[in-house]
Amino acid sequence: MNGGRKRRRRNRRLKARRGPPIHKLGEDLLLEIFLRLPSLATLVRAALTCRAWRHAVASSPSFRRRFRAAHPPPLLGLFFEPHGPVQAPNTPVFPSFVPARRRGRDLTAAVRGGDFFLTSLEDLPNEGPCWDIVDCCRGCVLLMNWDDESLVVFNPLTRWSADVFDLGHEDMFDGRRGHYAQVRPRLLISDDMLLAHDECRIRATVFSSDTWEWSVLPWVDVPASSGDDESWLQDDGGMQANGFLYWVYEDWKYLVSLDASTMEFCVTELPHSSGYSSFCVRETKDGTTCIVLSDDSDDLNIGVLMPTRGDDGVEKWVLDQIDLLDTELTRLLNDLVDEPSDLLVLAVCDGYVYLSTSEMYHDPQTPCWFLSLCLETMTLERLFRRTFDTPVHPYIMAWPPSLVGNFGRFALEGAPSH
Amino acid sequence: MEVDKGKGEAEETRKVAEADRDTVTLKSSDGKLFEVSKEAAARLSTVLAGMIAGGSIDDNGTDLKQIGSEALENVVDYCNKHANSIPSAALISSSISFNTAPFKEPEEWERKFVDRLSHDALFDLVEAANFLGMERLLDVTCHKISEMMKGKSPDQIREVFNIKNDYTKEELEEIRQELAWAFYDD
Structure with a gap:
């Protein structure tokens, strides 16, 4: 009796010293388990359990690469731009968020715990409640206040917002020729940028969050547009991939790219087509840049363009594959939609394309389906059904800094404690 | 010279005798012996397959010093169950859509197999599967633990x-x- 109690006590002491049984698995095996977690949201919650687990994820770039490759992007939902904030000054206007449903309890927890109603913006001093969403990148949204002509970067998951800064710069149109215009502001990795164009030139203006100043870059000559449209650059969609920003000509002839690290422009010719209806540039899962498009024909097609260097050494975009989605779409949507006649590419990210079954403004009264398509397997998935009356921005959860390196209080952390 | 040749022949006959057997004997760190079908062991474990092909299997029990008797019993149990199970249609079809689901879903019997294990036994089995290069068993056990975190x-x-x-x-x-x-x- 007495001996048994002693033994139990000793066992308990031994156990306490050894730590919980799961800690006997080495870091490699722990990461094997983590690799099988359903989403980034689950990984974040698991990794925050103890120091050793956070350290295992934060210290292994190869694990994070494998995790990314093995999982679809952690889409939390779509932001819809508000209805015409310009037309109704001083009326409270906010983008609306529609969560992607049934994607796991941890992704749901992220939506529930974040501020996707953007209520935090109401706390900003001296700003009217009139916000439009203009870009979305790495877990942050770029919001523009039309009334006050100001911009702010906000992270709905951390509820963090940067200070508000003024839109644009008065020097932006200096030295312009003929008609000129400014296209939507865009969010770079840490800075914001504006693009302006006149009749045949473009120029970038960059706001640095370090110096808190706009810098105006020189005008750059680009090929003339064939159309007589004064705004010859398309101004929609958040096209960003591998550190490059992209814009398409209204006449679909050229693609302008801007290397965000060097701020150098490059113009490439696009393959001739009778007409594209929608178009997006993003990186695929393996890190190459591709263009995904749907065209104007009656069939439901999704085409993928890949960059190819021709015999003359000039880089061109070549049609890599075209997939007829008719049968796949019919299978998926079954009899929910009578005749899905249009298919619009909304955005491409991490090898996934986000689509809608109707064009924007086509029929704002009737809801259409929002879908995701895996480019690798060409499998479609339903997100939700809603009216499509304003442009959308998919919100994809970003890897939190505390899992991609040892910063802040973890900067000096050496070997894991277990 | 003669002696060497004799020894070689003896080795040869021993190997032939071993090749004839359709089971292998494995010995746990605490000295317990387990028999497992040679075909299943070679199919499910890259390490055991290498040992069988290389002739380094010991008739009197191949020493697996890193694996305790409870974990080894589970390994052998898994091998035998696997040998008897017919791959289901689900398993075959999921191997086609490999890209979206890099890990095959465990089958019903595999689920039941890991569900009855204690935490300790489960973690020991993960280590044993890893040591023996048993990809499928590692998949099933890691999947079970990841389910517990979800x-x-x-x-x-x-x-x-x-x-x-x-x-x-x-x-x-x-x-x-x-x-x-x-x-x-x-």
Whole structure:
């Protein structure tokens, strides 16, 4: 009796010293388990359990690469731009968020715990409640206040917002020729940028969050547009991939790219087509840049363009594959939609394309389906059904800094404690 | 010269005799012996396959010093069950859509097999599967543990695995500022 109690006590002491049984698995095996977690949201919650687990994820770039490759992007939902904030000054206007449903309890927890109603913006001093969403990148949204002509970067998951800064710069149109215009502001990795164009030139203006100043870059000559449209650059969609920003000509002839690290422009010719209806540039899962498009024909097609260097050494975009989605779409949507006649590419990210079954403004009264398509397997998935009356921005959860390196209080952390 | 040749011949006959047997004997770290079908062992474990092909299997029990008797019993049990199970249609079809699901879903019997294990036994089995290069068993066991983490806050995960929260107050504050959403209990 007495001996048994002693033994139990000793066992308990031994156990306490050894730590919980799961800690006997080495870091490699722990990461094997983590690799099988359903989403980034689950990984974040698991990794925050103890120091050793956070350290295992934060210290292994190869694990994070494998995790990314093995999982679809952690889409939390779509932001819809508000209805015409310009037309109704001083009326409270906010983008609306529609969560992607049934994607796991941890992704749901992220939506529930974040501020996707953007209520935090109401706390900003001296700003009217009139916000439009203009870009979305790495877990942050770029919001523009039309009334006050100001911009702010906000992270709905951390509820963090940067200070508000003024839109644009008065020097932006200096030295312009003929008609000129400014296209939507865009969010770079840490800075914001504006693009302006006149009749045949473009120029970038960059706001640095370090110096808190706009810098105006020189005008750059680009090929003339064939159309007589004064705004010859398309101004929609958040096209960003591998550190490059992209814009398409209204006449679909050229693609302008801007290397965000060097701020150098490059113009490439696009393959001739009778007409594209929608178009997006993003990186695929393996890190190459591709263009995904749907065209104007009656069939439901999704085409993928890949960059190819021709015999003359000039880089061109070549049609890599075209997939007829008719049968796949019919299978998926079954009899929910009578005749899905249009298919619009909304955005491409991490090898996934986000689509809608109707064009924007086509029929704002009737809801259409929002879908995701895996480019690798060409499998479609339903997100939700809603009216499509304003442009959308998919919100994809970003890897939190505390899992991609040892910063802040973890900067000096050496070997894991277990 | 003669002696060497004789020894070689003896080795040869022993190997032939071994090749004729359709089971192999494995010995756990605590000296217990287990028999397992040679075909299943070679098919499911890259390490055992290498040992069988290389002739380094010991008739009197191949020493597996890293694996305890309970884990080895589970390994052998898994091999035997696997040998008897017919691959289901689900398994075949899921191997086609490999790209979206890099890990095949466990089959019903595999689920039941890991569900009855204690935490200790499960973690030991992960280590044994890893040591023996048993990809499928590693998949099934790791999948089971990952299921135990799903849909839970860090507090709830700590409770399941009996883990101590070893973050300092300051560290926790820093993480909470960045990732408040992750801490809510459902």
